[in-house]
Every structure is written in C-alpha cells, then in structure tokens.
Amino acid sequence: MLTDVKIENICRKFGIEGEYRSYEKITSGHINRTYKVYFFRDGELKDYILQGVNTYVFKDPEKVMDNIISVTEYIRTKIKSTGISAKRYVLHYQMTADGKYYYYDEKGGFWRCSRFIDDSQTFLTASPFVMEESGKAFGEFQKYLSDYPVKDLFIAIPHFHNTILRFDTFRKSVEADVCGRAKGVKNEIEDYLALENRATETYRAQRAGILPLRVTHNDTKCSNVLFDRKTQEHLSVIDLDTVMPGLVAFDFGDAIRAGANSAAEDEKDLSLVSLDLTKYEAFTRGFLGVDKDALTQAEIDSLAGGAIAMTLECGVRFLTDYLDGDKYFSTDYPEHNLVRARCQLALAKDMLTHYDEMRDIVLKYAR
Known part of the structure; x- marks a missing residue:
C-alpha cells in the first residue's frame, strides 16, 4: 500500500527538494498508476507527476523510457530553435542521482517522475474546439519528429x-x-469478416512500401493532450509509453474513432452512433494545418481510411475478447465487450457511408 512516506521517498530519489505536502491519485488512466505530488519550495507549491509503470504491459520499461526521453528531448530542441521556451510544450522528466530517468523500488516497481505543466488540464470528451486543438497538438508532434530516425x-x-x-x-x-459465445454473435462475426479488407488495407499499404513508418503516438485520445486552463489551447502531448514506429493514418484515425463518435464507446442504442463530421473536420483542420507539408501525398490519401481501419481494429479486439471470456479489457457487465464491438461496428459502417465526405475534408485542408 502506498503511503505519504513512500511517495515522498520515491520523489526524493528524483532529486526533488522542498517540504513534502501531499499527493492525490489521478484515476483517468487505465494502465499505469499516476499521482500528482505537491512540494513546497521557494515560497510556493511545486507540482510533479509520479508514475508507477505497468511492467506487465510494458515488458522492457527502461527501453520505453529511452524512447520517451529521446523523443521529448528532440521536440524540446525543435521548439527552442524557434526562440520560445519549451517549458509548457513538452514533458520534462526528473533524473535520479545516478543519472537515470527511472527508479526501481525495493519490490521491483518501476517509477518515473516529471514536472507538472502549470495551469494545464485534460478533457475526457471533446468539443469541436478541443478536437481542433488536439489535431494541432498531434500534428505538431508529427511535424517535430518528421525527421527523427524512426528505426532507432x-x-x-x-x-x-x-x-x-x-x-x-x-x-x-x-x-x-x-x-x-460464437453462435450468439454470428451476425457480428460475419459483418467484421466482411470488412476485413477495409480494416487491413492501410497496414498492407505500409508493407508494400507505399506508406512510410513514422514516429507515432499510438494513443491519440484528446485526454492525452494537455490544454491551457484559461484558453483551452493545446500545450503538450502526454502519455508517451506507446511512442514507436507506426503510420500517420493510424494516429489520425484513432483520434477520430475516439473523439468524433456521436455516442459513448459502449452505447447500446446503435441509432445514436454516428460519425460527427463537425468534430472530424475540426480535428482534420488542426492536424493538417500544421503537418500537411511534412506528409507524402500517399499519407494524406490514407487518412480517411485510417479512421475506418482503427475503428474496425478496435471493434474486432472487443469482439475477440468477448469470445475469449473478457480476459483483456475490463468490463462492467457480461455483455460489455459485445456492446463495445457493436458500437464500433456501427461507427465504422457510418464512416463508410460518409467516406467520400471524409476524403473531401482531408483534401480541403491538405491544399
């Protein structure tokens, strides 16, 4: 069990000075254990984010941290080259006395610590304005890292x-x-298999050499962006554990899947599920407004299809887990994963009916 003494002791390993005051648990994440910790120093409260990394999901956390530090320092250099301070626009991780960005506790727990970005907030759901700002944040992330050696x-x-x-x-x-359970979901199984080619065409394009691998975030929800508390403008992309080689279309597409659904991810009434084209356009405008010049034409052409692919992938994972006995995703009731799978299927089908509009919106902002 975590206590104030243990929290303070771990923070001290990262060189944090001042009088320890308190901590609070942040419950919005589902993988790592995250805490906001307060110290009093130089006449004011100083905030830090302390995380215990889930080493079941991330088997080699030291290499994950190598990714994170390399990418954040690369972005920091790019921002500073423009003549502005990077303090609020990229995460800054604390270092231990022996020069590491992580610490193992006595039970083998893996910890890291970063500065809290002042006057920032996150959103679990997105208005069109927040979607556009999220698009700018992930577009800038792509732009800053467009020449990063992805194979590293x-x-x-x-x-x-x-x-x-x-x-x-x-x-x-x-x-x-x-x-x-398969007999009871025969229709859903058939529907997903009928859409397999649409779900896999973007990945197949990468394997064929049509789409390049980039540095991608791989979890582009609006809740993984920090926003200014006053203006709601974007500040920094966070939750960088899944940064690795990938496709721009998948980062774009997952953001649309998560943020431009007119209903909740587990909505039972499928008549309420559809693609919110206003939010779709808002994200596209923000994303391409800063990143279009860094992308190839093939990548631009793949964006709309990436949204469909990510929606189908997520849905088929839910249905797979339902068939397997709900072993991976946490559920609140026996049919929860099935409901999620149906919702994603309905969203993907609606995207397919609006595919031409989706492509037109992309081309509008790619000019």
Whole structure:
C-alpha cells in the first residue's frame, strides 16, 4: 500500500527538494498508476507527476523510457530553435542521482517522475474546439519528429496496430469458441469478416512500401493532450509509453474513432452512433494545418481510411475478447465487450457511408 512516506521517498530519489505536502491519485488512466505530488519550495507549491509503470504491459520499461526521453528531448530542441521556451510544450522528466530517468523500488516497481505543466488540464470528451486543438497538438508532434530516425525507436508493444494479425487472432477465437459465445454473435462475426479488407488495407499499404513508418503516438485520445486552463489551447502531448514506429493514418484515425463518435464507446442504442463530421473536420483542420507539408501525398490519401481501419481494429479486439471470456479489457457487465464491438461496428459502417465526405475534408485542408 502506498503511503505519504513512500511517495515522498520515491520523489526524493528524483532529486526533488522542498517540504513534502501531499499527493492525490489521478484515476483517468487505465494502465499505469499516476499521482500528482505537491512540494513546497521557494515560497510556493511545486507540482510533479509520479508514475508507477505497468511492467506487465510494458515488458522492457527502461527501453520505453529511452524512447520517451529521446523523443521529448528532440521536440524540446525543435521548439527552442524557434526562440520560445519549451517549458509548457513538452514533458520534462526528473533524473535520479545516478543519472537515470527511472527508479526501481525495493519490490521491483518501476517509477518515473516529471514536472507538472502549470495551469494545464485534460478533457475526457471533446468539443469541436478541443478536437481542433488536439489535431494541432498531434500534428505538431508529427511535424517535430518528421525527421527523427524512426528505426532507432524501441517497439514497446510488437504488432500493436497489425490489423492483419488482429483479424487472424479473431478468426482463431471464433474457431476455438472457448466460452460457447460464437453462435450468439454470428451476425457480428460475419459483418467484421466482411470488412476485413477495409480494416487491413492501410497496414498492407505500409508493407508494400507505399506508406512510410513514422514516429507515432499510438494513443491519440484528446485526454492525452494537455490544454491551457484559461484558453483551452493545446500545450503538450502526454502519455508517451506507446511512442514507436507506426503510420500517420493510424494516429489520425484513432483520434477520430475516439473523439468524433456521436455516442459513448459502449452505447447500446446503435441509432445514436454516428460519425460527427463537425468534430472530424475540426480535428482534420488542426492536424493538417500544421503537418500537411511534412506528409507524402500517399499519407494524406490514407487518412480517411485510417479512421475506418482503427475503428474496425478496435471493434474486432472487443469482439475477440468477448469470445475469449473478457480476459483483456475490463468490463462492467457480461455483455460489455459485445456492446463495445457493436458500437464500433456501427461507427465504422457510418464512416463508410460518409467516406467520400471524409476524403473531401482531408483534401480541403491538405491544399
């Protein structure tokens, strides 16, 4: 059990000085344990973010931190080259006395600590304005790292967006049917398999050499952006554990899947599920407004399809987990993963009906 004494002791390992005051748990994340810690120094409170990294998900946390430090320092250099301070626009991690950006506690727990960016906030749901600002944040992330040596990055989670593998795994789960649930979801199984080519075409384009690998974030929800508390303008991209080689279309697409759904991810009434084109356009405007010159034409052409691919991938993962007995995703009731899978399927189908409009919006802001 974590106590104030343990929290303070871990923070001291990262060279934090001043009088320890308190900590609070941040509950918005689902993978790592995150705490906001307060120290009093130089006449004012100083805030830090302390995280215990989930080493079940991230098998080699030291290499994950190597990715994070390399990428954040690269971005910091780019920002400083423009003549402005990078203090509020990129994460800054604390170093231990022996020059490391992490600390192992007595039980082998892996910890890291960063400065809290002053007067910042996150949003769990996005207005069109927040979607546009999120688009700017992830567009700048891509732009700053467009010339980063992507092959130097450690692959934190192998095959993370390998949609071909996701569907192969799904097919095996259907055949195994370990929980006897396949018969009751025959229609959903058939619908997903019918859309497999759409789900995998972006990944296949990368394998064919049409789309280049870039430094990608791989979890582009608006909740992974910090915004100014007063203006709501974007400040910094956060939650960088999944930074690794990937496709721009998948970062773009996952942001649309998560932020431009007119309903919740687990909405049971599928008549409420649709693509919010206003939010889609807002994100596209923000993203391409800063990143279009760093992308190839093939990448630009892949963006709309990337949204469909990420929605289908997420949905097929939910359905796979439902067939396997709900082992991966946490659920609140027995059919929760099935409801999620149906919702993603409905969203993907609506995207397909609006695909021409989605492409037109991309081309509008790519000019």
